[in-house]
Amino acid sequence: MTTTVLLVDDHPVVRSGLRAVLDSADTVQVVGEAATGEEALTLAAHFHPDVVLCDLRLGSGIDGIETTAALRNLDPAPAVLILTTFDRDAEILGAIEAGATGYLLKEVAPETIIDGIQRAAAGETVLAPDLATRVLNGMRSPLPKLTDREIDVLSLLATGAANKEIARTLFVTEATVKSHLVHIFAKLGAENRSRAIHIARDTGLI
Amino acid sequence: MTTTVLLVDDHPVVRSGLRAVLDSADTVQVVGEAATGEEALTLAAHFHPDVVLCDLRLGSGIDGIETTAALRNLDPAPAVLILTTFDRDAEILGAIEAGATGYLLKEVAPETIIDGIQRAAAGETVLAPDLATRVLNGMRSPLPKLTDREIDVLSLLATGAANKEIARTLFVTEATVKSHLVHIFAKLGAENRSRAIHIARDTGLI
DNA sequence: ATCCGCATCAATCGTTTGGTTGATCTTTGT
DNA sequence: ACAAAGATCAACCAAACGATTGATGCGGAT
Numbered sequence: 001m002t003t004t005v006l007l008v009d010d011h012p013v014v015r016s017g018l019r020a021v022l023d024s025a026d027t028v029q030v031v032g033e034a035a036t037g038e039e040a041l042t043l044a045a046h047f048h049p050d051v052v053l054c055d056l057r058l059g060s061g062i063d064g065i066e067t068t069a070a071l072r073n074l075d076p077a078p079a080v081l082i083l084t085t086f087d088r089d090a091e092i093l094g095a096i097e098a099g100a101t102g103y104l105l106k107e108v109a110p111e112t113i114i115d116g117i118q119r120a121a122a123g124e125t126v127l128a129p130d131l132a133t134r135v136l137n138g139m140r141s142p143l144p145k146l147t148d149r150e151i152d153v154l155s156l157l158a159t160g161a162a163n164k165e166i167a168r169t170l171f172v173t174e175a176t177v178k179s180h181l182v183h184i185f186a187k188l189g190a191e192n193r194s195r196a197i198h199i200a201r202d203t204g205l206i
Numbered sequence: 207m208t209t210t211v212l213l214v215d216d217h218p219v220v221r222s223g224l225r226a227v228l229d230s231a232d233t234v235q236v237v238g239e240a241a242t243g244e245e246a247l248t249l250a251a252h253f254h255p256d257v258v259l260c261d262l263r264l265g266s267g268i269d270g271i272e273t274t275a276a277l278r279n280l281d282p283a284p285a286v287l288i289l290t291t292f293d294r295d296a297e298i299l300g301a302i303e304a305g306a307t308g309y310l311l312k313e314v315a316p317e318t319i320i321d322g323i324q325r326a327a328a329g330e331t332v333l334a335p336d337l338a339t340r341v342l343n344g345m346r347s348p349l350p351k352l353t354d355r356e357i358d359v360l361s362l363l364a365t366g367a368a369n370k371e372i373a374r375t376l377f378v379t380e381a382t383v384k385s386h387l388v389h390i391f392a393k394l395g396a397e398n399r400s401r402a403i404h405i406a407r408d409t410g411l412i
Numbered sequence: 413a414t415c416c417g418c419a420t421c422a423a424t425c426g427t428t429t430g431g432t433t434g435a436t437c438t439t440t441g442t
Numbered sequence: 443a444c445a446a447a448g449a450t451c452a453a454c455c456a457a458a459c460g461a462t463t464g465a466t467g468c469g470g471a472t
Contacts, residue, residue: 011291011312013319017223059313085217085291106217107265113219147448160401163429175451182431183448192430192458194399195366355419369459381421388461389418398428398460 002026003121006049006078007033008040008067010059014106018053018083021110028117036060037067044071049078050121051101053113056084056091065094072099079120083113091204102126146187146205153180158197158206208232209327212255212284213239214246214273216265220312224259224289227316234323242266243273250277255284256327257307259319262290262297271300278305285326289319297410308332352393352411359386364403364412 005028009015015033022028031047034040037058044052052071056064068080079101084091092103101120104113105128116126146154149170156166163181167174181193188205190196200206211234215221221239228234237253240246243264250258258277262270274286285307290297298309307326310319311334322332352360355376362372369387373380387399394411396402406412 011223012314012316013223013227013312014220015223016226016316017217017219017221020222020226021219106219108218110218110222149449157400158404160396160398160404162398172449173451175453176449178430179450181429185430190366192366192368194363194403197400197403198364198366353418378419379421381423382419384460385420387459391460 002029003051003118004029004031004047004049005117006031006040006044006047006052008035008037008052008054008058008064009033009083010035010055010057014055018113021113022117024110025114028114037062037064037070040067041070041074044078045074048074048076051117052078052080053083053117054080054100056082056095065091065098068095068100069098079123081116081120081126094204104128146184150180150184150187151206153177154184154196154200155206157181157184157193158200208235209257209324210235210237210253210255211323212237212246212250212253212258214241214243214258214260214264214270215239215289216241216261216263220261224319227319228323230316231320234320243268243270243276246273247276247280250280250284254280254282257323258284258286259289259323260286262288262301271297271304274301274306275304285329287322287326287332300410310334352390356386356390356393357412359383360390360402360406361412363387363390363399364406 005022007015007018007030009018012035015035019030019033022030031049032043034043035058038061040052040054054064054067054071058064058067062070064082064084068082071078071080077099080099082092082095082100082103083106084103085106095103101123102116102125104116104126108116108128119126152170153166156169161169163174163177167177170177181196185191185193185196188196188199190199211228213221213224213228213236215224218241221241225236225239228236237255238249240249241264244267246258246260260270260273260277264270264273268276270288270290274288277284277286283305286301286305288298288301288306288309289312290309291312301309307329308322308331310322310332314322314334325332358376359372362375367375369380369383373383376383387402391397391402394402394405396405
């Protein structure tokens with residue numbers, strides 16, 4: 001029995017590549033291509049694919065994680081397999097939390113992708129080998145959950161803004177900014193702002 | 207007359223995609239695929255393609271800029287067309303300086319790629335529209351050239367290291383680190399370390 | 413032979429930052 | 443109704459930071 005697949009990627013070249021790879025497998029059938037999350041939802045609702053192969057970065061519009069969450073709310077819900085270039089921890093965990101069935105890096109060989117699709121269709125969780133460890137570690141010591149406000153501050157921090165600028169931008173006092181920063185540093189285990197930026201980037205928080 | 211092309215990308219899927227796209231054009235002929243810079247040089251020396259279509263990020267091994275420089279030293283030298291996901295200024299300029307004939311983003315439509323290849327083969331410079339402006343701006347106010355040592359400091363800075371740590375790591379005194387930082391800030395137009403990190407990332411310096 | 417850029421170091425000074433403690437108010441969940 | 447968590451603000455202090463000035467030695471360019 002063939003597995004039906006919907007491709008979601010904002011790069012036409014990548015879509016062509018996936019289609020070429022998957023067309024060579026007779027157990028997999030590509031039933032559609034979407035360039036955006038919105039388009040993916042429309043097509044998925046229409047074609048009911050077994051698996052949606054989805055990039056995390058989708059240019060403009062909703063991102064891969066939101067798309068995943070929305071796809072999983074469909075009935076019947078397709079398995080969602082994330083296929084992307086990046087392996088940033090927060091994104092992986094975010095995608096899994098959103099209901100993704102698995103996560104593969106684009107570096108992998110075509111056979112791995114085909115294999116992953118079939119395992120995803122069978123309900124298995126699919127993770128690139130080196131990712132599995134990190135995800136499990138992530139479970140053991142969960143990523144610090146920053147509040148919305150803390151993310152605001154962190155984002156501005158990452159642009160190099162001084163506390164005064166952050167305060168002005170967010171319409172709060174410098175004291176408040178410092179307060180948020182203290183919490184951010186504590187949660188991230190950073191001892192200064194530069195390190196906080198580094199950790200935040202590293203884990204994909206921003 | 208057909209234009210011969212060598213594909214260079216570390217992602218099998220992307221190579222398949224490009225091949226699929228280019229095979230559909232009868233004026234272009236793919237003569238080889240390489241996953242690394244080293245492989246690209248070997249194949250280019252052997253097949254003498256008119257154009258090499260090259261990703262900037264090539265995983266391990268030499269990067270796209272180095273590959274470009276080496277390719278341009280071949281005789282006859284192929285035109286090198288950079289095709290990548292990212293549009294960071296320093297990389298674009300670096301690629302152009304290394305002798306790249308043009309620079310396209312992977313977001314573009316397949317026809318644009320085919321068109322770009324043919325224009326590159328004809329010796330034209332090919333730049334994605336929104337890039338052209340930035341490159342020209344880059345010419346007007348050239349990117350600050352940091353010294354090797356400054357890059358060392360900046361890299362450590364970006365990991366969140368304090369001056370003392372940077373000093374220890376580089377086996378110099380803190381005074382020296384501060385001295386380098388002053389120059390870095392001046393060159394980047396940054397008023398603090400966080401902003402310097404931001405600018406450095408933004409322009410692709412690190 | 414001279415000049416200039418680079419790397420190295422030193423001393424000083426004012427400002428910013430990060431750490432701390434503690435407080436009020438709102439929202440959210442139970 | 444109450445507890446918990448988040449957002450807001452205040453005042454204080456030591457350490458770190460950024461700016462400035464100035465100096466030495468080395469290497470490459472002219």
